[in-house]
Amino acid sequence: MGHHQHVHEHDKGLRANLHWLRQIRKFWQSDTNRAVTDLVDVQAGETVLDIGAGMGPATVVAARKGATVIAVDPSPMMRKMLSFRRLGQRARSRITVADGVAESLPAADSTIDAAWTVNAIHHWVDLEAAFDELARVLAPGGRIILLDEDFTHPDHPLYATHSGHEDELTNVVVDEIAASLTARGIEA
Template identity: 50%
Template sequence: MLRYLRWAPSMWRSEINTAVLEMLAVQPGERVLDVGAGMGAGSVLAARGGATVVAVEPTPFMRRVLSGRRLLQRDRSRIEVVDGSAEEIPVADDSIDAVWAVNTMHHWVDVQRGVGEIGRVIRPGGRVLLVDEDFHDPAHPDHDRFGGEGSADDHHGFTMVDADAMGTLLSAAGFGDVVAAKRDVGGRPAIVVTATGA
């Protein structure tokens, strides 16, 4: 809990979440899914833009924070905070227009199952955007803090996500238009995987 509170400012509002929503082009009236929603940096923005958001978060503390934050929002009726994870998404099949995950792929316990769950819930043609910041890249502003052995917060366990492996998993699961690569998102180097639902 103390670790999350220390990082709260960057989890409450983040440039990378803003950039992800712009890349996804979330539209009013869409039903969207934020996997590992945390304190709701992306969920709140999407709801303000007119989307209905299912904010999936496995950590009880983070769900409490997001649930409290939700109550303070004018668009609170468009945010549903639920207990779940990439591997267990509590929504119906083919019910989601767009899915995103920011800095959560490195936490997925069963990546293949997570990909399968996203495939189950996304509508045909729905958009998927998975992003993990590349803290190992010296160009990342938080490289010294999270970049690996010897960094200040090495214990957090940021494990480099293999873009090619994620792309291969999505392709094998039947997703279309799969692109997996390193690129800049919100001014930060990141592993980015995009796809569309089959």
């Protein structure tokens, strides 16, 4: 499973990069990402995993809370942005920016206390492989939050920017995800 399958708007040339840079304010600080770190109850001393970390709004919050964060993203542009951002953080020693995908996580077995993804599941190529990886890396009692907005719904504020890209996105069905996680011993 190569990273090439995870190509999305982030890595489609200069025009796409400029588009994302114009959106930086929206993705640099995110109430949604902050809420996810609160809901997953990030604690100091824990090792946590931010899958599809992007520019790192949740990564930075978790590191400030005292967690060691592995921030995974397949996009070279997003990793560069987060690596740059990491330099300005007091907690930078607790942040590792890693090239990776949900289907092949860069973490050892049973080492992750909490994991999350915010608006990245629709990029995952093989959901079952990703859930196998989550089950592999989560420590006993580990917690996860998988959040994905439906950008293709006409009522979503960003519908206009995502409409027409449905063929690039993995279909996310909540009940199926819950059943897959439960089958792997992960409370859903």
